[in-house]
Amino acid sequence: MYGLGIVKGLFVTLKNFVRKPATISYPEQRAPQHSRFRGEEFAWYEERCTGCASCAKFCPLGIIHIVTSPSEENIPEGDSYKLEAFDIDIARCMFCGFCVEVCPYDALFMGSGFEEAQYSRQDLVLDKIKDQREGKNKSPSTWFRPQLESQKYLPLAGQEMKWDDAGREQWSYHPAKRPKKDLLSWRNKNFKNKGGN
Amino acid sequence: MLSENLWFHNIYCFLYTGDTGVSGCADSTGLLPESLNWMPYYIAGFSMVLVLINIFMAFGALYTYAERRLIGRFQSRVGPNRTGPFGILQPVADGIKLLTKESMIPDDADKPVYNLAPIIMLIPVILVVAVLPVGEGTFMTDLNIALLFAISITALTTIAIFMAGFSTGNRFAMLGAMRAVAQLISYEVPVVLSTVGIILLTGSLSLVDVVEAQAIPFILVQPLAFLIFLIGGSAEMNRTPFDTVEAESELIAGYHIEYGGMKFAMFQLAEYASVLINSAVITTLFLSGWDGPFSFIPSPIWFLLKMFFMAFCFIWIRATLPRLRMDQVMSFAWKFLLPLSLINIFVTALEVLIFGVNGSFTISDLWIMSGINFIVSIIGIMIFSKILEIDSGFNTQFKVTV
Amino acid sequence: MNNELMTVNFGPQHPSTHGVFRLRITLDGETVVALEPVFGYLHRGSEKLAEERTYTQVITLTDRMDYTSAMTNNQAYVLSCEKLMGVNPPVRAQYLRVISAELSRIASHLIGTGFLINDLGAFITPLMYCFRERERVLELFEMLCGARITLTYMRVGGVFQDTPKEFWPALNNFLTDMEYHLDEYESLLTGNEILLSRTKGVSSINTDQALNASITGPILRSTGYDWDLRSVDPYEIYNRVNFEVPTGTNGDNFDRYIVRIKEMRQSLSIIKQCVEQIEPGNVRLDLPFLIRPDAGETYGRVESPKGELGFYIISDGSISPYRCKVRPPSLINLTLLNEMIVGWRVADMIVTLGSLDFNMGEVDR
Numbered sequence A: 001m002y003g004l005g006i007v008k009g010l011f012v013t014l015k016n017f018v019r020k021p022a023t024i025s026y027p028e029q030r031a032p033q034h035s036r037f038r039g040e041e042f043a044w045y046e047e048r049c050t051g052c053a054s055c056a057k058f059c060p061l062g063i064i065h066i067v068t069s070p071s072e073e074n075i076p077e078g079d080s081y082k083l084e085a086f087d088i089d090i091a092r093c094m095f096c097g098f099c100v101e102v103c104p105y106d107a108l109f110m111g112s113g114f115e116e117a118q119y120s121r122q123d124l125v126l127d128k129i130k131d132q133r134e135g136k137n138k139s140p141s142t143w144f145r146p147q148l149e150s151q152k153y154l155p156l157a158g159q160e161m162k163w164d165d166a167g168r169e170q171w172s173y174h175p176a177k178r179p180k181k182d183l184l185s186w187r188n189k190n191f192k193n194k195g196g197n
Numbered sequence B: 001m002l003s004e005n006l007w008f009h010n011i012y013c014f015l016y017t018g019d020t021g022v023s024g025c026a027d028s029t030g031l032l033p034e035s036l037n038w039m040p041y042y043i044a045g046f047s048m049v050l051v052l053i054n055i056f057m058a059f060g061a062l063y064t065y066a067e068r069r070l071i072g073r074f075q076s077r078v079g080p081n082r083t084g085p086f087g088i089l090q091p092v093a094d095g096i097k098l099l100t101k102e103s104m105i106p107d108d109a110d111k112p113v114y115n116l117a118p119i120i121m122l123i124p125v126i127l128v129v130a131v132l133p134v135g136e137g138t139f140m141t142d143l144n145i146a147l148l149f150a151i152s153i154t155a156l157t158t159i160a161i162f163m164a165g166f167s168t169g170n171r172f173a174m175l176g177a178m179r180a181v182a183q184l185i186s187y188e189v190p191v192v193l194s195t196v197g198i199i200l201l202t203g204s205l206s207l208v209d210v211v212e213a214q215a216i217p218f219i220l221v222q223p224l225a226f227l228i229f230l231i232g233g234s235a236e237m238n239r240t241p242f243d244t245v246e247a248e249s250e251l252i253a254g255y256h257i258e259y260g261g262m263k264f265a266m267f268q269l270a271e272y273a274s275v276l277i278n279s280a281v282i283t284t285l286f287l288s289g290w291d292g293p294f295s296f297i298p299s300p301i302w303f304l305l306k307m308f309f310m311a312f313c314f315i316w317i318r319a320t321l322p323r324l325r326m327d328q329v330m331s332f333a334w335k336f337l338l339p340l341s342l343i344n345i346f347v348t349a350l351e352v353l354i355f356g357v358n359g360s361f362t363i364s365d366l367w368i369m370s371g372i373n374f375i376v377s378i379i380g381i382m383i384f385s386k387i388l389e390i391d392s393g394f395n396t397q398f399k400v401t402v
Numbered sequence C: 001m002n003n004e005l006m007t008v009n010f011g012p013q014h015p016s017t018h019g020v021f022r023l024r025i026t027l028d029g030e031t032v033v034a035l036e037p038v039f040g041y042l043h044r045g046s047e048k049l050a051e052e053r054t055y056t057q058v059i060t061l062t063d064r065m066d067y068t069s070a071m072t073n074n075q076a077y078v079l080s081c082e083k084l085m086g087v088n089p090p091v092r093a094q095y096l097r098v099i100s101a102e103l104s105r106i107a108s109h110l111i112g113t114g115f116l117i118n119d120l121g122a123f124i125t126p127l128m129y130c131f132r133e134r135e136r137v138l139e140l141f142e143m144l145c146g147a148r149i150t151l152t153y154m155r156v157g158g159v160f161q162d163t164p165k166e167f168w169p170a171l172n173n174f175l176t177d178m179e180y181h182l183d184e185y186e187s188l189l190t191g192n193e194i195l196l197s198r199t200k201g202v203s204s205i206n207t208d209q210a211l212n213a214s215i216t217g218p219i220l221r222s223t224g225y226d227w228d229l230r231s232v233d234p235y236e237i238y239n240r241v242n243f244e245v246p247t248g249t250n251g252d253n254f255d256r257y258i259v260r261i262k263e264m265r266q267s268l269s270i271i272k273q274c275v276e277q278i279e280p281g282n283v284r285l286d287l288p289f290l291i292r293p294d295a296g297e298t299y300g301r302v303e304s305p306k307g308e309l310g311f312y313i314i315s316d317g318s319i320s321p322y323r324c325k326v327r328p329p330s331l332i333n334l335t336l337l338n339e340m341i342v343g344w345r346v347a348d349m350i351v352t353l354g355s356l357d358f359n360m361g362e363v364d365r
Helices: A004-018 A054-058 A098-102 A128-134 A146-150 A183-190 B006-015 B039-074 B090-099 B111-131 B146-154 B157-167 B171-202 B207-212 B223-236 B262-285 B299-320 B326-355 B363-388 C046-050 C058-063 C070-085 C091-120 C125-145 C167-189 C193-199 C207-212 C218-222 C253-277 C329-341 C346-356 C360-364
Strands: A039-044 A064-069 A082-089 A108-111 A125-127 C006-010 C022-028 C031-038 C296-304 C307-315 C323-327
Touching (some): A004 B039, A004 C167, A054 A098, A082 A128, B039 B111, B111 B146, B111 B157, B111 B262, B146 B171, B146 B207, B146 B262, B157 B262, B223 B262, C022 C346, C070 C091, C070 C296, C091 C167, C091 C193, C091 C253, C091 C296, C167 C253, C207 C329, C218 C253
Antiparallel strands (some): A039 A108, A082 A125, C022 C031, C307 C323
16 A cells, blocks of 8 residues: 555654764764774874884875984994984874884874864974973874783873883883893794795 | 634724724723724734734744754754754844845846746745634634635745746756646645535635534544645645755756845745645644643644644655655646545545535534545555556656667 | 757766766756766876885775775785785684674665665655764774774784774674664665655666676676675685575666665674684784785785775785786776666666765776
8 A cells, every 4th residue: 555664664763753863962072982093193202212214114105204313322233313303294194003003112103182183284294202392191092002902091081101101012222121132033033935135 | 803803802902992882892992092093903903914924934934943953853863053052043044144145146037027936935825824713713814715715825836936937047947947837736636626525524615614613623534635635735835755846966956046045045935934834724624723622721822733743744754755756746646646535525525415414513423424534545545556556667768769 | 849959967066976976968858868977086096006005005095995895995905915925814814804894885885775865855864874873883993993984904914903802792782783773774765655666667777788797796686696706706704604695686776775785684694693703813914014925916806895896916026016906896887877877867867876886986096
């Protein structure tokens, strides 16, 4: 009979009418955000960074700008460079997270905010060294950092993550605190047959 | 009218000084001196008109806001809620936006016709307010042809649509206007024929008599007429599922494509006001108007409640159903609604002949008639939906020989 | 009566063209007599850019092709690379890949269905319901990999990271809620006479036409031919789960819509079986960041929600592909536009374009 399907449809709509709406009224309410959210501002720890620029090499867009110079202490193995500039341009960043994935020292973390809009393009270039020196509160996302998840760290809860709690292994460039690790055999074990050097 | 319409009566007597035998007032001194005793008539009438029309236009503007909020709730989201508390100033914001837009008239346009079309669209809708029985004693006029007046005046909007489409130089607007006129004309016939059943039952065309004759609401006695009037009314107002005329996702645009600013606002206001008018007419005809079970609630409030309920039903239908294609719209009117309305007239006439030997009906007569009408309507819908053949043969591909 | 033909431009900016797609149609009254599609408005040069980037960086490019279902694009590319290198990902990684691909399929079909009903004129009500469910899927994706639409979840050699603890209860909640909502959509839409009268019998094609034009995906299945790469040529762990391949009968708009609803139900049952069968383990092979496959060429394909998505990769032994060619299902599904639209009315044309469910990100790349 013509019309029964229409009447059933009308009742479905009426059922949705009496339900609570699914809208989240921004900015009074925020959508629930997981701690693995790949946010806009990055969290960079100068104490862990050695200036190897793996992040800059692996970025698909080439937006990380690193300027280093040889360090003053001339220790032969594993000393960090002296960093003069470390800029990330988030005007063109696509927040893929490859820089965070490839950092061997866990110095770079994704952020957890999404409200970094500015009024001019120059303001969108994040000068991480300046942010670090000014002591901006870091709330790194737990993306690709399982050590933060095992510490049950929540980026939006407001507590700051210190650089010595944030790393996956106890790695430090200070020679007195460095654990013994045989780099050469680790490299030979993992990279023996994978073509080239 | 002077003694029946309480509102008019009160204002008139408040102002009139003079002979109480002529006017029927209790007190023979009023506010105005006796030399001006022709004035209270016009002042009272004008004040009624002013209040009613302003309330009605305010309802029309609020209805746009209510529609957006309610459709949002149907879609499990919140409608506009930022302008003013609960977003109630949204129509004001829309009005300001439309007023401050530049009013561009195309070069090929026929200027007098172009400028007149929105006005002719809006005025008939306001005129129908004159005959609605809003409460027990409050109506503007008690025309003895009120129903005919209401239906024929709202048909004047067809001319306005054609004027709008014809006067702009755009061939798409012309095509859209022709389709709209075809749709409106073909839905007038079942709508008018469905009210013939009511006329047969009450014996008069006056809307006040229709309300007083409803011992049980006529929606139970004439279910088929109610359905036809509801569907036909949707088509008359160009609302979903019949809004091919002004659909945004179709290629050929509507008749109001070249209008901007306040003229466009008048078209929209006319459309939303006609929804309110249509729901008011439906409550008068089918839902027993201002009559309600609890007598401590004043009768205009009952009328408004029922009117808003019908307006809610129109919003509900709009939020749910997809739209029909133009040829399906026409075949639906001529092949489905028209035969059903004729069957309705036939069956009602038979019942009036059988039951109405002494000129009026008792309540038990009405219940028996409603039972018969229900059965007839279900059988009629089943037969004619088979004839309409939804599932097969409805859509055919044309052979292209170019 | 002499009818003159009118050529109209159904331009790239239009509320119902599903992206930037342009059609020049010749109308005779209201019937479409000839048509000429023009696309390329969203061309970003993905295949050329892929030659400049390393194998892992190309994954970011693949997400953005069919942006409504990013997981299946990743899966197709990563499968091709693994074929080229001759490695197999661990079993748990394959289960996670299948779960995310099926979730992606649900998300894409929700968009397809929602926009089809929107084109029919139902004033975005079913579209809002579909988007409400899609929000749940996107929240699940955010738990997995931190982003909602451009995911880059898969890597060559597995999946990039294991799931957090909160993922599995949320997934179970989603599965139960989605069944209920699918029933709700069916009762709202499938019996609706207006929908039936607008879509039944319109723009129907038969299996021979579809096979000759190499059409795949729900469009081919709606003509009655059950060809689904997940059952015909199973990759990953699809040979360990049971599911049916839904087919239609007529190949018209209504069947295409019904096939998508049924596929969503089958996706839900696949996810349920994967949740029961998955076991803890490693999710990523220990491959370096710069992958160097041996020189050669390969073609890897998956069943994406739009059809068969394939990647033809030629490698010359260096760290970036020599040529990466994509077989876009949406573009190839548009081959039969002439048969589907010519002879029907303009209103039907819009519904047909909606039921084909093509995505301009994939057509233009």
